[in-house]
Amino acid sequence: MKLRSNCMLAVAAIAVVLVAASAGCKKAKVDPFPASGAVSGWQKTSETRVFAANDLWQYVDGDAEQYISAGVVTTSTSDYKYQGALEAVVDVHTMKDAAGARKILETGLTKDAKTVQLGDECVQYAQSVIFRKGPYLVRIVAYESTPDAPQALLALAQAVGAKL
């Protein structure tokens, strides 16, 4: 009787663990930031920082409202360096839905934006790549303009996009 009771407890415990694990998987956080060396020439040079919508002003003070009104949930950011010289920052904004990501992307687009095949929509400038994929809006900005910056930024963007 005691053995049967223990078995039932064990089964129940396993079930609870499986349910919890399943729920956990569904809510698992996406890590869109490629590790150092994952993209040729690129090193991840900072820890990833994550800001909830309410704290976004700590990162983009003065611009947070635009993202909040478009439905930002979290913003993650990390610094990168290309071949030890070109510094860049990768911002991944997780929006409530794709419409929010579209709204941000389309704000401020200028005529010199070059359309690139990446995610649902992507534009590239000499020192930046901006794309959206589902509810994600990704902006990669380099701090210098170098001849190899556009190609390097695009390679990094493709790696980020593949992880989303």
Next chain:
Amino acid sequence: MNNRRDFLKTAATGAVLLGAQGKLGFAGMLDEQTAAAKSKVVVARDAQLHGTDGQLNEKRVLDLLDRAITSYTGHDHPVTAWKHIVPMGKVIGLKVNCAGGKGISTHLALTLAICERLQQAGVKPGNILVWDQANEALESGGYTIRTDPSRIRCYGSDVSGYEDQIETSGMVRVRLSKILTRECEMVMNLPILKDHGCAGLTFAMKNMYGVIKMEDVGPMHVGNCNPAIADLHCIPAIRDKVRFVLGDAISALYEGGPLFRPEHMWHPNALIVGQDRVAVDQTAWSILERKRAEVGLPTLEATGRKPHYLATAADAAHQLGVNDPQRISLMEI
């Protein structure tokens, strides 16, 4: 000395109307000002400040600064001009703006040029304090943190701390940096010209958000930062101590600010100088709008981001300066 006479007539009229600048540096140069005079703003440009490779020619920055200051004051020699701008024997704060991080912060070359001229004018290195909200921001803007009191210092308000006392002014409830309240006798405002997602424009007046404790800043962005920006400048420590704007328009953002957006950056190659903070911002706004029109962007008003705070700052309740272009004596050199 016609230039000097012009300066006496026109400098900082808006603020003087309020008596806000009565005890400012400027060593008595403002005594002869009249209420009928215009606010003087100098926009000094050097088309070759950035080379064809897009790199800043730092050697030319000092020359541009000298032209701006001598034109503004009417003095032939920059060192003499500086002697009439800053009080001696007191700590002079240089409030830079590094909130946009690397790529769109007050240029270090400009700050260093000012420091050089201040020292030549007789200001001791230990009496020059370059500062912003946080060390991290300063470092991201290319500045090196220094706290040695015998040298030019550079650090953020996170080092000095903030007053516990809450200052109230209109809708504003804020705690101020001790760098402003305790360490500096006079502050020179060194903003960088940017489009701003809320205020429309961030330049001289919006730069003072950087003297506030971070936690108090959030509510000040409602309503296009209006009337918060104007209310903030009515706090005596800001109104009385922040007395001169030496605005950095060497590089600027015409869209997507305040963070660095290289695709929306351009090089006006200019400095915008004045004592009337409202007139300086009004001038900066017109420069920003011209660029937006040039690239085919709608006006700030059309995007719902007209800098209404300028009219508020100039109104009868605030009287911080003038926003009427007819009352601004604009000197473009």
